[in-house]
Amino acid sequence: MERKIFVIWNPFAGGKALKICKALTEKLSQEDLEYQVFDTNESKSATKTVSEFLDDTFTDLIIIGGDGTINESINGLTHDIPVSVIPAGTGDDFIKNVEIGKSLEQQIQTAISGKIIRIDLGRCNNRKFVNGVGIGFDGQIVEDMASKRVPLLTGHVAYYYHVLRILGGYRERSFEFEIDGVSFNKELILLTIGNGTTFGGGFKLMPDAKVDDGLLEVCEIGKVSGLRRFLNINKLSSGTHGSLREVNFHQAKKVTIRANKNLFAHIDGERMGQPPYEIEIIPKNLTLRVLKQ
Secondary structure, three states: OOOEEEEEEOHHHOHHHHHHHHHHHHHHHHOOOEEEEEEOEOOEOHHHHHHHHOOOOOOEEEEEEOHHHHHHHHHHOOOOOOEEEEEOOOOOOHHHHOOOOOOHHHHHHHHHHOEEEEEEEEEEOOEEEOOEEEEEHHHHHHHHHHHOOOOOOOHHHHHHHHHHHHHOOOOOEEEEEEEOOEEEEEEEOEEEEEOOOOEOOOEOOOOOOOOOOOOEEEEEEOOOOHHHHHHHHHHHHHOOHHHOOOEEEEEEOEEEEOOOOOOOEEEOOEEEEOOOEEEEEEEEEEEEEEOOO
């Protein structure tokens, strides 16, 4: 069967994404591979674009963008084909879980002819995710970034600005949740459920998560005083926060979060709203190209 490649890119990722898209299409043309290029825009998400135009004549999907573009694209898929990712976002957290090469040349070659593996996805209510769902503090950050934009601040800078702005004063929230049928009622700063390890462009909240083990990793952080939050924030970046007494980890196949209007959430770094949520693992649900070793 002749290959036909569906390329989707996010123009809002800036000049980096445009540069990648040009380099990729030049390589595809050199290798005499058939392809079509689609972009996202304010009126049409990647989910809508992929679901409308990626029919069964396409054999491959290449995504150029960040975690949000990946999330939208996989939620538009209606059949199983190899998916490749060339990172062009601000955080690019998901791609830290797999090896696709360091240089753009390596990443493009991986996207075209990389080794095929199968990885897990998560599902929150009816929406799939590649990396994870954050509820509480990290959900509030994404909510604030969407609703309280600061002129001239974008990407990592905007994220860290909102982290530091609310870190000291954010109060614990009441969480009612179940992990594989076991009920909990706790006062927590955050509850994060991950398929991948890293959130927010560098916070390694789930250091032991694996995208192919058939399990979700759950991190809960309880009451931490304002000063201790600032003193230990570096541990979230290094993934060593498990040494803190307020931190607990679980592994799960299903997590249920009860309704709570005081909690906000994100899914793969995108604004998600408020619970209730039913979150579960979908083992080996995505075909992905990675670097040949």
